[in-house]
Amino acid sequence: MKNKPLLIGVTILVLILGVIGYWLYEDHLNASGRLYPSQSKMCEMFAKSYLRTMREREITDDLGSDAWTMAIHIETEIHKLCQLELTHEAIRNYKPTALEKYQTEE
Numbered sequence: 001m002k003n004k005p006l007l008i009g010v011t012i013l014v015l016i017l018g019v020i021g022y023w024l025y026e027d028h029l030n031a032s033g034r035l036y037p038s039q040s041k042m043c044e045m046f047a048k049s050y051l052r053t054m055r056e057r058e059i060t061d062d063l064g065s066d067a068w069t070m071a072i073h074i075e076t077e078i079h080k081l082c083q084l085e086l087t088h089e090a091i092r093n094y095k096p097t098a099l100e101k102y103q104t105e106e
Contacts, residue, residue, distance in 0.1 A: 043082035047075045073098040 036042035054071040076098040084090045096103075 039083065043079050046082055047079040050078055051075050070102070073102070 036045065051071060054068075054075075077096050080098075081094070084094060
């Protein structure tokens with residue numbers, strides 16, 4: 001029975017430290033951004049995040065609509081751009097193939 005108050009005190013201390021640690025972790029993420037294991041994974045998560053945001057914020061009614069199709073094409077370009085090598089030549093040679101049809105439409 002003497003250990004019960006000690007156990008409760010330790011549990012409360014661990015919870016408080018956990019909350020403080022999580023708060024500092026979230027603060028660090030907000031200030032520094034996320035780190036990903038690879039560029040490929042970062043690009044994938046960024047593109048998926050774009051689609052989720054469009055679905056929740058912009059295009060809520062029909063996932064088969066023209067707006068959703070355009071969002072998918074933009075997501076494709078975001079993913080491809082993200083994976084480009086950081087050289088002038090790679091950027092100069094990049095062609096936005098998923099968006100070409102919108103550039104020629106009137």
